[in-house]
Amino acid sequence: IGFNEPGSAPDERTRLVTLDTVTRKDAAADFFGEDNVPREAVTMGIATILEAREIALIATGEHKAEIVARAVEGDISQDVAATFLQRHPNATAYLDAAAAAQLTRIHTPWVLGPVEWTEPITERAVVWLAEQTGKAILKLTERDYTEHHLSPLLAKHGAAGPINGTVFNRLRDKIRGRRRLPSRRSVVVFSPHPDDDVISMGGLLRKLWENENAIVVAYMTSGNIAVFDHDVRRHLDFVERAATTLGLDAAAAHRVHADVEASFERKAPGDVDLPAVQELKRVIRESEAIAALESVGLPRSSARFLNLPF
Template identity: 65%
Template sequence: MSLATGHSAAPDVLQARSLATSGGPVRVGGSPFALDGVDGTARERIPTIIIDEHGAMARLVAGRIATLIRERAASSRPLVLGLATGSTPIGVYRELIRLHREEGLSFRHVVTFNLDEYYPMRADSIHSYHRFMWENLFSLVDIDPVNVHIPDGSLARGDVETACQAYEAAIVAAGGIDFQLLGICKTGHIGFNEPGSGETSRTRLVHLDSITRRDAAADFFGEENVPREAITMGIASILGAREIAILATGEHKAGVVRRAVEGEIDRAVAATFLQRHPNTTFYVDDAAAADLTRVATPWLIDEVVWEEALAVRAVTWLAARCGKAILKLTQHDYAENGLSSLVARHGSPGAVNGLVFNILGAKIRGKSKLPRRLKTICFSPHPDDDVISMGGILRKFVENGNDMTVAYMTSGNIAVFDHDVRRYLDFLVRLDEEHMGRNATVQELATIVQDFLQRKQPGDVDIPEVQDIKRIIRESEAVSGIEVMGLSKANARFLNLPFYQTGKVRKDPIGPVDVAIVADLLRELQPELIFVAGDLSDPHGTHRMCKEAIDRALDDVYGTGAARPEVWLYRGAWQEWPITEATVLVPLSQEELTLKIQAIFKHQSQKDSAPFPGQDEREFWQRVEQRNKTTASQLDQLGLAEYFAMEAYVIA
């Protein structure tokens, strides 16, 4: 199978093929709907491996690096690695650390060059890539510090250009980069090569794009704290590597992945230059691969197997493309858009139209068609995901007499502004002074907290007292939110999973204690149905990590033999399930949507301007309102029943 025009199969691809053959969760090219022998990657200019499990992606890439390290060690030659920072490659680093500890993989003869560093930036800053690399890899393996190279963000401005030239010279002196690991930003930049970067660019000081700075705002606790410049290896520096692996995960990367893989080479999207590299491989999860032609519209490439799910996607796509209701699509519409084989499969346009119309209609479930009197847990990663994502169905479940528990998995304390802490402290002190008599405990707490906040710098980890106050703020808001839904404090459980308790944006991996806490709750409540956040676009991966804890807990509690609770997946503030993927579509009246928004309003610390809004600057309630109305509008445009708003769920 040819992977992409003009490219030979990289060793990674061959390894992935082997894993796929052995039953691993990997797809190398093709489409699950493609006929045998059909090449689904015809439009892809960079070989792309789709891996539907993040741990498998990390193991695959780390395994390739380990193979290269061992091959070079056998010939007494160092391996030169180009490394990236950020949340995407961290799984690779954790797997390399595991290989070092458990399988004796040695880094003594490894030389590394990091892609970039913010400028200005002290090496010991909590935001520095220097610190990131030492905390997440270098200090945990046996690498010689002399062999570690990271751009110096603390240099005087007049020394930066000379240092950049020296960095390039050091790469050359090391023999060039053997394997370069990359991530990709939504602008398509690699390293900090922003839109407009040239193919011949080398290591240099650059100005950061506004989108890049907005993306980094959460890590810096505000866009105003993000440096406006960075030192980065150039496009030519990256393309000089002998082998390149670029990783992307999450729905929010889908558009830029397609642009980089299938689009024309363009200075506005630096990653497109990788098309000219003879040994680059893209590693993406299902969500990041969603816009690739072979995934989104495989019928445009070649023949496909017209399974029911694909027929629903194709007809829905065709209706939107033609601006028609499903039942009004004609033979001409199908023929003009490459879907004649679908009509042939079912005999007539009317038969296809009716099939898809009925499938979509059957997904719609009002209150009368929703479960009743079931033991139910709603797992909410943050203390507001429950009402933001599923406030409508939560109210309907309460009205249907279901035994509801809302389990808040993390405290959400890092998403509380310092000024909210000051406001609540002021309230406590005033209450103490005016109505309770002077209480030394409250006064002492106020002094400790105020002194810390006075000297706190952006990104500093909060002291325990501040973390506790922020946690309590979120917990009280969460209870207030579910009270709008007809529940009470007795229906709330605050799990406060340890992986979240770093006081920083970046979290620890899910560990046995996190899993045990979730498992204990499952054993105690014996739920028949659970709601789980299934979205992957949460900026910091907390939703994904919480789902991992739940999945592992389900395995521990139920194994493969016991009857598991039914799992309904919802999505958060960033994405909604497409109507073609959703299993259940729950209509909301205007009054029900208003009630949902009122519950969101109870989360006052997240209102007006949430600390971590992502790229969308609207308030959460505004996103929810548009998202739920848009889902209903899509069904209306397809010719199905008209509703005011709608939530979408997938039954796993």
């Protein structure tokens, strides 16, 4: 809450604080690099915050799930300043599903009381039980269920075997092998920007290719804003050295390198790159996308770069 870093005391008020490394790294994207993140900040203290008539804690995204669970359900501790909000009579946490995912009432509601044993809840409970016991699903026993708050589920099915088998088969059916995928068809994959395709569905792309499908991956935007300046420097250094080695126009390569370096020296955090630099970053992303496609077995001819406005 605010910039109350771990170790902040509950009686501290609004003050100047030194930001720790984790906070500065988290803020790096907003400041165009960690080097530009201030090392100090002004924050309301916990005591100041607790004087409010009403407090709203807002969190979104799965990356907040662990700290939300500690803040809402953990012991009150200076290690997590937000735990002090538990002492406030009118504090409410507003969370999306991802941020709330590790709260007991969401993650393991069966340990709190009766639940409706729908298929999704049953599946989650059995997978959780397998993780807790370190056993394969088909090896779970009646004793495992009774010792982990799952006696009602066991009673519903009568024995561990039917539950284990049902959940195992359901999970198995979610894994789509090549035989379940299209064969010898035309497949178009739309990727927001280069590498989303392979990161999100690289295995599926490979299976589709192995099924002799004609695949085209259409990259919607260039993704050049994701390329750091130091990557451009590295590539230009390579081009300049390669030009000398291969007997190409080394002078032209040197001029481009020098012009780009000069633009970087003039550029302030948040400034838009020169058109030439944007093009270089586009080419870098395209080469990365092609390399990623080839890593899962697709030919470079599968790539289509649309370069739509972002």
